[in-house]
Amino acid sequence: MPLTRRDILRFAGAATAGIVFSPLPWKMLDDVAIWTQTGPWIPKVPRGPISHVPSICSVCPAGCPVTARCVAGVPSSLRAASGSGQPLCPIGLTGHHLAYHPLRVAGPCLVEHRGEKVLTTSLSLDEALRRLPSVDGDRSVMIVDQRPGRAISDRYRAFVRQHPGSFYAVPDDDASMRTVGYDLERAHTILAVSTPLLDGWTTPARTARLIERRSKNDGLRILAADAARSRTATLADRWMPIRPGSEAALLVALLHLAHAHRQPDMTPSMRAIIERTTPERVAAAIGVTPVQLRHVYEKLTERGPSLVVVGGDGSNSVDAETDRLAFQLNRALGAASNGAIRQRPAIPVSEGLRERDLAVATPLSSVPDASVALVIIDGDEGTCHLSWESIVRTLHPGASIVVSLSPVLTALASHADLIIPSPAPFESFGEATGDGTDIACRYGVSRPLHPRRPGSVDPELVLGHLSGQVIEHEAALRDKVAGIWASRRGQIRTPDGSTTNLTSVEGAGSLWTALSEGAVWTLEGAPASASVRALESDASATDRLAARLSELAAGGATSTIAVVPTTWAPVTSCSRLSPLMTKLYQESGLRPTSEVAAVAPATAHACGVEDGAVAELRAGEQSSKVKVRVSDSLAPGMVQLSAGPDPVGFRSPEPPAVANALPRGRAAELRKS
């Protein structure tokens, strides 16, 4: 039968109609969907051989052991080293992202402020070094080291010692309270006074052990005295709400109950303060009843060893006097004699240097005003918040220059005149000097995992330019390790959990090999009684304390409200957070951003603000726009602010939060904006 034109058309029409009922269109839809989802604008995952590299995390000083899973030599994840029993924190889990921080400084640059904008102008390294003023006898230098105990710290100290009138400055917290470590594992009762004990105050491993002990009902009791219902207050066995800023009064009242004024080595003025500070006298000022104070003291003495921990959240929360009071209370509770608090030993200095040839650390607040012509701010951040105000007051008016070695344009670096960026974490050998609350000092070395960015400069090179003695970064670290080995003290703990005494390690080279493969050197501290003298209050401190107690007692009800910063300790000072932290701050609301101010319904009503409203929070000369969150769980008369990174901190170098700059309990005003 001949095919007609009509047959062909009929077949084509039927075929076209039939296609609709065949899998073809659906398959095409699928393929188009797949094709559009693998377009060139969708990032491709890396490919290459997978390796697992043991190291330690050097993002903060704690130095938790990690295993880096690397793809083609670039880390794709950091995990806690198996066998170490030391989990990581969210900062550590994302430490490998920091090399790609959006605010990373590409190379040496000048910083300029135009209005609210921060502008940077690139320089060559030679030009940047030429801009550093020569250091002669008349010119005073201050080197700010936020992470003392490293190899470069020893070099800084040697340099400062050779230049009289210069300062090796460390954050106040490092200078005072961090010389004492707490044996949390030994304690049966812990009183956390305005301390984020269970929220990053110490390493995740130590926090986890506390939680583990509690879940096993081994008798551990955690008491929290905090103005706000912080996370530690939430997780503690008992929370005692106190008035903001009344920590010192609480400790003095507990010292009174402990009869500390009968101790023979107490100074007369301190003895008088403690003797007259009865619970009945200060309870109202603290915001509790005398019965509650006695109950807390009974709990502390009921089952020892007991510990009182104060501050340490790095947010200017507790001053040195309060810290000294805590030490004296611990001593009165027997923590010094039973080893629950210990003096943490110092890490031995680098080989070729002697302790007596190195400058002593000066607390930053003790550096005189207008005394420094050149400030060098080391690039490694520690665990204490450092405000620009604490540095700018030391600058000599006129010809002074501030140099930041930060690899990232942090809030502090954005105020500097010149940035000579050091490598980011895991780009070169890093160091960890241990958790500042532990009874042991530690030293670990993290291996470079990323290819190094060309514009970064080792701090040793900058210091070498000033001192005329250049040393390679790795050589400086090897000297430090050799110094530790020469001490023949302590032990090394490998990532699998096994320990070896340092005396069994054959030489400094073997120790370097072990440390660069993830091992950590540790040395436990001696009982803290030896350090008592150093921590006792001097006469001026006692006067300040007496004045504060009087002020607190006279305070009563005021028309203002008190600021209570709540912190997530690891990030209070840390500007270098992974961009992935939006998951915690913005995308889940698990961590409040620094823009949110929480108040009680009564406070909101008194201030004329509503839930969700934008308001102005003013404290002294500081003011900030905040978003009001009304919460039933807060006490009236205070505003709870999150001290920490800006919610979009990785996109802007602006100062993080008003709470960082305010002392705890500072009076403030909240008004509708």
Place this chain on the structure above:
Amino acid sequence: MPARYGMVIDLDRCTGCGNCTVACAVENNIPPGPPGVTDRTGITWMRVYEADNGEGFPETQSAFVPVMCMQCEEHTPCVSVCPQNAVEVDPETGIVGQIPERCLGCRYCMAACPYHARYFNWWDPKWPEGMEKTLNPDVSPRMRGVAEKCNFCHGRLHTAREKAAAAGNAAIDPADYVPACVESCPTQAIVFGDLNDPASEVAKLSRDERAFRFLSRLGTEPKVSYLSSRAWVRSLADRVLARDQKEEARG
């Protein structure tokens, strides 16, 4: 017998540190939120909520509650509403899998999920320059316009299967398949395993007297259970029910 993977989360151990949320994002190549992202538009396969007992100061008590896809076993709501068959329950593992290539972005599944555990890609995935080098090679990034959710780290299951196959074993070693949130939890509050294995810790804990499941009244048989010795925390599972009953009573 096929596996039936599930989790038990001890709320008395959870400190709300956020490790699980962050570890999940690293493992599953979930990008950082763009400017302006909120808790409604962000993507957190594992999200930790803070719940309280409803009392005012100073009687308030809180608990942190990690919530992810509950891997519903019966009448899985997201499966039944998906017009594209982009959600499937794997009969070999019991894991509710999401197939982004099939998803057309209608978000019916998000509306159907009683746990609000599904997320939508409002933007194309974007990492800061260079950071894409740190992505997990086992998980493909998803494009704008598709829904996604927790799949118990499916990439790790594949890796465990490959390892078992290379060793000539038919079954995987349970130690080789541990989701990122479980691995990263510092207090070991999350326990993962095969609920069909009566000897496994997860199976034992899921039968613990402290165990409860959220919205179990819906009959979807979620495979994620929670533990708490605090009565008010356990009552959270029924709180929504109580609210519904009140609303029904009001008409």
